[in-house]
Amino acid sequence: MKNLLLDGKMLTYEEGQTIMDCALSNGIAIPGLCHLPGLSPSGNCRLCTVKTGGRYVSACTEPAIDGMEVECETMELSQVRMQLLRMLFVEGNHYCPSCEKSGSCRLQEAAYHEGMLDLHFRPFYPKREMDASHPEILLDRDRCIFCALCVRASREIDGKNVFDISGRGIETHLIVNSASGKLLDTDISVEDRAVHVCPVGAILVKGKGFEIPIGRRLYD
Amino acid sequence: MSSVSEEVDLLVGRLGERPLQILVEIQKTFNHVPTEAVEGIARKLGLPVSRVLANIEFYSFLSLEKPGDYVLLMSDNITDWMAGSRSLYSRLCSNLEGIADATKTSCTGMCDQGPAMLVNGIAVTKLDENRIDSIADLVKRHVPLSSWPREYFHVESNIRKSGWLFESGRRKVLEGQALLQELKDSNLRGRGGAGFPTALKWASCREATGEKYVVCNADEGEPGTFKDRVLLTHCAENLLEGMALCANIVGAKRGFLYVRGEYRYLESHLAKMLRKKRSEDFTVELHWGAGAYICGEESALLESIEGKRGIPRVRPPFPVTHGLFGMPTVVDNVETFCAASGIAAGGGKDFRRFGTDESRGTKLLSVSGDCSKPGIYEYPFGVSIEQILADCGADEPIAVQVGGASGACLDASEFGRKIGFEDLPTSGSVMIFGKNRDMKEAALNFSKFFAHESCGFCTPCRVGTSIIEQILESGNGLAEMPDLAGILKASHCGLGQSASRAVMDMLKKFPGHWGLS
Ligand SMILES: Cc1cc2nc3c(=O)[nH]c(=O)nc-3n(C[C@H](O)[C@H](O)[C@H](O)COP(=O)(O)O)c2cc1C
Ligand code: SF4
Ligand code: SF4
Numbered sequence: 032m033k034n035l036l037l038d039g040k041m042l043t044y045e046e047g048q049t050i051m052d053c054a055l056s057n058g059i060a061i062p063g064l065c066h067l068p069g070l071s072p073s074g075n076c077r078l079c080t081v082k083t084g085g086r087y088v089s090a091c092t093e094p095a096i097d098g099m100e101v102e103c104e105t106m107e108l109s110q111v112r113m114q115l116l117r118m119l120f121v122e123g124n125h126y127c128p129s130c131e132k133s134g135s136c137r138l139q140e141a142a143y144h145e146g147m148l149d150l151h152f153r154p155f156y157p158k159r160e161m162d163a164s165h166p167e168i169l170l171d172r173d174r175c176i177f178c179a180l181c182v183r184a185s186r187e188i189d190g191k192n193v194f195d196i197s198g199r200g201i202e203t204h205l206i207v208n209s210a211s212g213k214l215l216d217t218d219i220s221v222e223d224r225a226v227h228v229c230p231v232g233a234i235l236v237k238g239k240g241f242e243i244p245i246g247r248r249l250y251d
Numbered sequence: 252m253s254s255v256s257e258e259v260d261l262l263v264g265r266l267g268e269r270p271l272q273i274l275v276e277i278q279k280t281f282n283h284v285p286t287e288a289v290e291g292i293a294r295k296l297g298l299p300v301s302r303v304l305a306n307i308e309f310y311s312f313l314s315l316e317k318p319g320d321y322v323l324l325m326s327d328n329i330t331d332w333m334a335g336s337r338s339l340y341s342r343l344c345s346n347l348e349g350i351a352d353a354t355k356t357s358c359t360g361m362c363d364q365g366p367a368m369l370v371n372g373i374a375v376t377k378l379d380e381n382r383i384d385s386i387a388d389l390v391k392r393h394v395p396l397s398s399w400p401r402e403y404f405h406v407e408s409n410i411r412k413s414g415w416l417f418e419s420g421r422r423k424v425l426e427g428q429a430l431l432q433e434l435k436d437s438n439l440r441g442r443g444g445a446g447f448p449t450a451l452k453w454a455s456c457r458e459a460t461g462e463k464y465v466v467c468n469a470d471e472g473e474p475g476t477f478k479d480r481v482l483l484t485h486c487a488e489n490l491l492e493g494m495a496l497c498a499n500i501v502g503a504k505r506g507f508l509y510v511r512g513e514y515r516y517l518e519s520h521l522a523k524m525l526r527k528k529r530s531e532d533f534t535v536e537l538h539w540g541a542g543a544y545i546c547g548e549e550s551a552l553l554e555s556i557e558g559k560r561g562i563p564r565v566r567p568p569f570p571v572t573h574g575l576f577g578m579p580t581v582v583d584n585v586e587t588f589c590a591a592s593g594i595a596a597g598g599g600k601d602f603r604r605f606g607t608d609e610s611r612g613t614k615l616l617s618v619s620g621d622c623s624k625p626g627i628y629e630y631p632f633g634v635s636i637e638q639i640l641a642d643c644g645a646d647e648p649i650a651v652q653v654g655g656a657s658g659a660c661l662d663a664s665e666f667g668r669k670i671g672f673e674d675l676p677t678s679g680s681v682m683i684f685g686k687n688r689d690m691k692e693a694a695l696n697f698s699k700f701f702a703h704e705s706c707g708f709c710t711p712c713r714v715g716t717s718i719i720e721q722i723l724e725s726g727n728g729l730a731e732m733p734d735l736a737g738i739l740k741a742s743h744c745g746l747g748q749s750a751s752r753a754v755m756d757m758l759k760k761f762p763g764h765w766g767l768s
Binding site: 072073074075076077078080087089092094110111114115118119121122152153155176177192194195196197198199200201202203206207208209210 | 290299300301302304305308309311543560565567702703704705706707708709710711713714715716717718721734735737738740741742743
């Protein structure tokens with residue numbers, strides 16, 4: 032059995048696991064938004080940034096090495112996470128009170144967890160297109176954080192290619208695979224895994240609004 | 252001109268496994284990528300339409316809209332700014348108002364003869380008011396590019412100082428295992444910036460199993476660098492020889508030469524060289540970039556050849572085991588392959604005479620900015636900044652930027668420092684700032700560069716580089732910079748990790764330029 036030290040705790044892992052895998056299999060949650068066991072790791076949100084050997088690495092992509100020492104719950108890394116979360120909030124348009132996902136949103140939950148109280152940076156107020164063309168599924172791009180979970184789930188689990196990330200830099204945006212560019216004209220179905228992996232309220236199943244009473248939702 | 256669908260058919264047949272290259276060719280022929288081509292390529296290659304669109308929206312030189320008959324892109328490096336590009340740009344725009352649009356593009360690698368621009372993808376150098384007015388006139392009169400004055404497209408090589416690399420012989424005396432040993436003994440390290448030992452890379456690829464590839468990185472996107480342009484012009488045979496020697500060692504049959512789109516004017520020359528060096532054992536294909544600095548990062552470069560957006564891969568695994576199409580691949584800089592062929596011709600002993608213990612051999616430097624003799628200088632590693640400044644005729648400079656926008660900014664107290672992996676590692680960009688320069692401008696220019704070139708994959712770089720640009724543009728929030736620089740260190744790749752370095756250096760060393768003390 033191989034071991035690593037996470038915040039001073041000795042954890043065992045199996046060859047080939049990442050730092051994130053190791054933490055999860057030991058019942059420890061490292062914060063993260065773009066990781067979901069069962070999908071290939073991406074490393075784009077950087078919220079799972081940990082420090083090892085004086086370097087920042089993303090826990091979800093970094094292979095565990097025997098004897099490595101890893102820091103996660105430190106002041107320094109909490110500050111990194113806080114700033115990353117603020118960046119994600121100001122980059123999009125997140126009006127939490129009117130979002131159906133509010134209360135079970137992983138972005139919101141991570142912000143509570145780090146004790147984020149303000150946006151700190153000036154909001155970008157980007158103009159993004161809403162896609163309500165599909166009878167059952169809503170795509171509200173204002174809330175997209177480009178975690179690519181939907182892209183990966185569609186490819187790797189559903190065997191489709193409904194979503195893709197397009198553009199570059201701050202112009203990055205989510206597109207769907209149809210000539211019209213509309214969700215209605217893709218081969219998506221509401222049973223697809225891709226519809227249910229979004230960590231924020233960017234992909235929602237229509238007609239389910241505020242199903243769970245406020246106060247009893249996952250992160251209330 | 253053939254129809255869009257005929258063109259797509261032809262290209263799919265020729266470049267089937269490289270969808271991006273098909274798009275580059277379509278763009279070249281039609282000045283944009285028509286929707287019909289997008290759908291045709293997707294259908295013929297069995298790709299999602301979204302994948303083809305995502306590519307077009309990623310690469311600066313590809314566009315969905317038809318811009319008219321001329322695509323005019325003004326080079327926007329700090330050296331272009333210093334030579335007056337911004338007022339020339341305004342002049343061009345007002346000349347062309349309502350007729351054609353000009354836009355800006357990142358450094359075009361013509362820093363020694365700027366300001367420069369690209370017209371329909373071809374470099375035009377030495378711009379001044381006359382040239383700009385004449386270009387506007389040519390555009391208004393719809394004169395085809397082939398009838399424009401030839402001197403507009405003339406690119407000087409400006410080799411000011413040549414040494415071992417330029418002078419090394421072409422007849423190989425060493426190859427295979429003997430060459431590998433010689434490379435190891437000579438301690439040749441990669442010239443693309445990171446300085447990885449070349450022999451170790453080649454040996455690891457040799458040991459890996461699978462079909463192998465040799466890829467030359469001629470993306471040369473680092474602002475202020477143009478030495479690969481000059482090597483491609485004068486030493487293409489040495490470069491191809493170096494690639495062939497590598498292929499022989501690792502056991503590769505195919506190679507790719509990935510050249511930045513800005514150097515498209517070299518196409519017929521390079522194609523000729525490739526034909527000349529073609530052999531039964533090893534063939535090299537040209538691959539044109541399409542305006543994305545990030546594609547100089549080796550794993551993004553491989554993604555790009557495969558026809559994807561240039562998003563850096565997670566490493567490990569490294570290209571030597573999982574590279575192009577998932578196969579073991581050597582990716583090296585142009586200068587590295589040239590040096591390897593020099594060693595094969597002259598032996599490592601000659602090479603080892605130059606440089607320092609940690610940095611053997613010579614290095615090509617691309618010198619630009621405020622000096623009387625900008626151009627290419629070949630020095631033994633260990634040369635001091637002072638020496639370079641004296642040779643290129645720099646008059647009392649206040650700052651030197653070494654290593655491009657992602658490098659370090661030195662003030663006059665540091666001009667004794669030396670080029671080399673142990674002190675100032677660099678791919679060779681040396682940009683000089685004269686005594687009346689405002690370093691605020693340089694900082695702003697670099698911040699715009701990174702915001703424009705961030706691939707957008709990871710949060711700190713995608714958002715952070717734009718926040719930094721806002722701060723430098725407005726002058727508000729400078730106190731945030733150290734914290735932002737820290738967060739950028741959590742980026743996925745070297746672009747984000749080094750995006751704040753120069754700006755931090757400038758703020759620290761030239762606070763007066765911001766009215767700080
Ligand atoms: C953002 C970024 C841009 C890069 N651009 C280039 C480039 O234009 N040319 C180059 O040779 N290497 C570039 N590199 C370095 C390559 O990733 C790689 O290290 C190099 O091509 C390896 O070749 P070498 O060992 O011969 O230097 C870049 C790296 C990063 C992170
Ligand atoms: S829509 Fe949701 S799952 Fe898809 S990339 Fe955006 S945030 Fe991630
Ligand atoms: S650091 Fe920047 S360029 Fe590199 S992966 Fe992240 S967003 Fe892309």
